Amino acid sequence: MTIYLDHAATTPVHPDVIQTMLPIYTHSYGNASSTHSAGREARSVVQRARDLMASLLGCAATQLVFTSGGTESNNMAILGAAAARSSLGKHIITVQTEHHAVLHTCQHLEKLGYEITYLDVDNNGRIDLKQLEEVIRPETILISVMYGNNEVGTIQPIVKIGELARSKGIWFHVDAVQALGVIELSLSSLPIDLMSFSAHKIQGPKGIGALYIAKHIQLEPILHGGSQERKRRAGTENVPGIAGFSKALQIFIEHRYEMQQKMEKLRIEMVTRLQKQLGSEQVVINGHPTDYLPHILNISFPGISSETMLMSLDMEGIAAASGSACTSGSLEVSHVLQAMKLSEQVTASAVRFSFGSASSLQDIVTCAEKIVTIVNRIRNNY
Structure with a gap:
């Protein structure tokens, strides 16, 4: 064994999460964008899940966009912010120890003419807030820092980074894939504009994630097609995955x-x-x-x-x-x-x-x- x-x-999918998802595969299988009763039933499942997650994370339901996972959420936040704010500048700050879903996205933006500053960390994996303040420029449009590192577990001073970013009018994105369910999050009270999540790290299903988008943030979508997710993320909703994600988060936070x-x-x-x-x-x-x-x-x-x-x-x-x-x-x-x-x-x-x-x-x-x-x-x- x-x-x-x-x-x-x-993580292994929690048995209660599986039980939550199974009836959706067999009974509530409609397309949530369809107008008939099967579609309305599926849409109701999505809305209930979104409402539950929002209450658990301390934000409005409209601020959560469902994605295919942490990688897409990171891409959506960084690429969407870069496109939306390009007229204000093309400088982004991140950290050398970020997940490749952030680092490779930033490297892609460098090919498109953006400048990326990769912050150093100390021997413990923490950034220096003084260095962060020093590298901020008038044309800095986004700071992206992971909440807790996926390899060594080091937690960054997210609130202090967010307060600094807010004082400079810079959007702040946080990859919280490893922190979700482990660290208490009340999104409405945190100085954070964008936050990425993934279900399969908290005993939810693979292939489903979410991105928190603060009310004042208008991202450019990176997927184009239908008008799902309030026109922010096209594509047929993963209804069972969304329901499973919300159940997994509920279990994790309760315990x-x-x-x-x-x-x-x-x-x-x-x-x-x-x-x-x-x-x-x-x-x-x-x-x-x-x-x-x-x-x-x-x-x-x-x-x-x-x-x-x-x-x-x-x-x-x-x-x-x-x-x-x-x-x-x-x-x-x-x-x-x-x-x-x-x-x-x-x-x-x-x-x-x-x-x-x-x-x-x-x-x-x-x-x-x-x-x-x-x-x-x-x-x-x-």
């Missing part, structure tokens, strides 16, 4: 506190066991020491490559990740860890463990035991 510790990549406590305990247990058995100098924790997402733990085992550790863990029935891109069957060093300017020994040996609702203390005990065995075996063979 696999011990699954890669919830930051994706957020107990989940946070559980994740923190699992994180501490793993770190404590590994440091005790391997020695603290042989177990390097990557990311911010206090401001982190509790379900993400990035550890380096100096002298043992990420690839070797992951393959060894997989053979023991444990699923983890490197948090880095896979190219031609080999792992590249994480751009996040490189941006943090960590030593080559640390960056080349990093493994990300990420916990979920089904993760148990016994899973962590077993995983720690297996890691100790693997590390000792490899080091003794050298």
